Amino acid sequence: MPTALPEKVETLVLGAGLAGLSTALHLGPGADALILEKLPHVGGKACTERIGEFLFDVTGHWLHLRDPGIKALIERLMGLDAFYKVDRISRIWSHGVYTEYPFQANTHGLPPAVVHECLMGAIEAARARPEGAIRPEDEPENFADWIRFYFGEGIARHFMVPYNARLWGVPADEITSRWCQRFVPKPDLSDIVAGGVGLNALKMGYNAHFLYPKTGGIQTVSEALADAVGRDRIHLNTAVASLDLSARVAHLTDGRTLRFDHLVNTMPLTSLVKSTANVPDAVRAHAGRLRATPVTYFNVGVRGTLGVRDHWVYVPEADWPMYRVGSFSNAVPSMAPPGHGSLYIELSDRETPPEALKPRIVEGLIAMGFLESADQVLFMEARHIPNAYVIYDFHYHESRAAVHEWLAAQGASSIGRYGDWNYSSMEDALIDGRRAAERLAG
């Protein structure tokens, strides 16, 4: 039985992921705002699934809080005592050995010929770069060129180019470098050389520490937000089928309609355009050029202790069907029952049916030292994320901007990782919601 909806609402929010929840929360308790969510639960990608006594997020969902307002919000809703502060343990597995993250600053331990190639490449790249500070406009736009510009041929060949192609699902020269400023650590030459001879103790990158709920998985954050919004303002199992932005009406899949003054969308930008009436052909064409990579992953329950302590490990080599192996229970033991471990395995092979990849993945887990034997695997369940990573190809910036410009002219905004169509974090989704609420209030 669907919950009763009003005929009209001042602000309609599509999606009860973090961006949608944050929008409603920041609009305040007095605002006439409603969230429609097609799934039976809140949280969107920030949700947790139970398999037996194991808890699994949609692969690793580690919380990085840098914005003081968002940190204060989480503290107010849950108290920071509800979280562990975890120091990242993360390495790269290639050439049959582990090296520290990030690869470019830690090649020590690889075969000497590989270390030599990486260091010489980095030295040549440094020599070829212009002297002094490099302005963003002087950086190569093509991501493959950007990698060689900063790190040289060896680091490109042994990690950066193959790993990124496996993650993004497209070759590095098909994407631009504009996404990577915040996510790819850029050690200078002296750090690269120090890392080649084993002298680097630096914890680099945006994710050197993270927060994670002590119990219940990342879903507890989404639930706390939903409680603060008010459950009566969130309609679950209620999907929008189509929208008319000039008539300001949403048609639901169950045949009902809801009128609104303002729309804040968080479903994928491409889906929004597809389900909206009277979109000009040029805008539809731009939306048609926006691409995203799907990811299939396995949730794995393991009997016994895992032989590797890492929270996640990058796998750049094409011999293996997975690009990353992570462990929830290594970060927070309550994610698995006592005496057990849990893993998530993200697949780079997007062609072969996942079931057929299981034997090779288990071989990899044994080779990597996570498992001693295949009979430790209690279950391996595949899950799929249709638009996991939006692709920053050479149409991306122009096409995304054109779609947003048209939506803004209709008085609608589209926010969050998929609504805005970008590569961003849970905290960004919360910030997006806050900004959307501020714009509406302003």
Ligand SMILES: Cc1cc2nc3c(=O)[nH]c(=O)nc-3n(C[C@H](O)[C@H](O)[C@H](O)COP(=O)(O)OP(=O)(O)OC[C@H]3O[C@@H](n4cnc5c(N)ncnc54)[C@H](O)[C@@H]3O)c2cc1C
């Ligand atoms: C593989 C992976 C790993 C990640 N790891 C991390 C990490 O470690 N740390 C981190 O900070 N971030 C991580 N993220 C990013 C994080 O998941 C997102 O930034 C954040 O959860 C996005 O929230 P959102 O509200 O924008 O989108 P979503 O969570 O996608 O929410 C959108 C909501 O809209 C709903 N919806 C869609 N269509 C309709 C419709 N027609 N009608 C009604 N509702 C609809 C959906 O069901 C969904 O609930 C990761 C993402 C992925 C894919």
